[in-house]
Amino acid sequence: MKLEGKKRIWDDYQKEIADNNYYFQRSCIRQNFFPGSEHAFLKILKNELGKDICDDEHHTTCTGIGYHADVVLFETIMTVVARHFALMTEKGYENMIISCVTSFGIYTEILETWKHFPDVLKKVRQHLKKATGREFEIPKNIAHASDIIFKFREEIAARAKYRLINRNTGEPLKIVEHIGCHYSKMFPVHGVGGAEFPYVLQGMVESWGGQIIDYPERRHCCGFGFRQYLVKANRGYSVANSKKKFESMKPYKPDMIVCNCPGCTMFMDKWQYTISEMEGKTYDENGFGIPVLTYEEMAGLVLGYNPWELGLQMHEVQSEPLLDKMGVAYHPDEKYKDAAGNYLGEPAFPTNLKVCV
């Protein structure tokens, strides 16, 4: 086998990721359902890696959910995105990091449209000027937040307090990685590894000591699909997709699932609860379910951050079995306390999915 040729081909699957000076675009789903994730991301970039990152309170949703649900027009979403570019330009940044995979897909779709149809770009500039009086520059570099963690994975590994290794057996943790469809299936050139070999999460897992499970339905969609989920009667289609993946991964006994898309994290997590309530099924041996983490939460655990500060208690599937395997230190009595130490009360517990109390 000639490795040199393979390396040259693999180079074509890489993307350029900026080194520093980022403008951060938050995610609606991630900051609501997994609020510790973006907090951890900013903490890692600022405190651990010493990067300059602007977390701007003035940006809004990208309206991607409305766009994919056919209630927001393409012209509208292009102008909203143009406003975000204008905010970035005003703050003096040129590299954009996007936290959400849906938004990332939207931004890449819009930039690609403007590249091929300069008249559309001209029109959007006029719309934005008329609506807000703002002007914008197109970003020099655009990256998903997982690209950034991927880029600095070895630096994080060097600072690791815990590794993705089962401390009881000494074996690597068996991890399922799930890449959001809009990360690289639409515009492969914008994803590490392209659409065929997305490597962004696998790279992190391998650097931090874990082992990836290559199961049959690995590249299947989680089933979010916007319209499938937004219309209640259609949610059966959405659950069916996640269920197909769970059934496929179950025989490999995964220790956790890691996703780079907020929607996938939400559905892979919450549908486990739904399936357990509707059919009484759970997908691990002991009835706790398979913990689903965002890559920032995984990075946070590796760096030794407090799991409750990372917001792991906000997930439907609780992560104590995973924490025990990794040997992460945590205080069970602090699980339901806020940042000031006030007890928030216990949530309602699921019927079939076990929860450590």
Add this chain to the structure above:
Amino acid sequence: MKDFGFTITKDRQIDYDQHDHRLLQFVLENEPSFQACISCGGCTATCSAGNLIDFNIRKLNMLLRRGETEGLEKEINKCMLCGKCMLVCPRGINTRNVILKIKEAIQKFR
């Protein structure tokens, strides 16, 4: 079990590892000519029952080979055993015996 106002859509993927192939094996062992079927549909085209009601021997064959044997009993009872399908089969399969063996297998593996 909780009702969330929607059901989980059943997977239409055919999983050969999960399906019950006992019926097919029984038919193939007891009527080996069935091995030669090319699914041309000649049997269905000439079927007396199929001309009047919703009955399709070719479809039965497909379901049997996929291991999708649910509801087979109801379907198989529509056959009148006239044997016209045997006369047109280009592969000389004893289709009437295939039907009888399916009926027997249903009783055996019920």
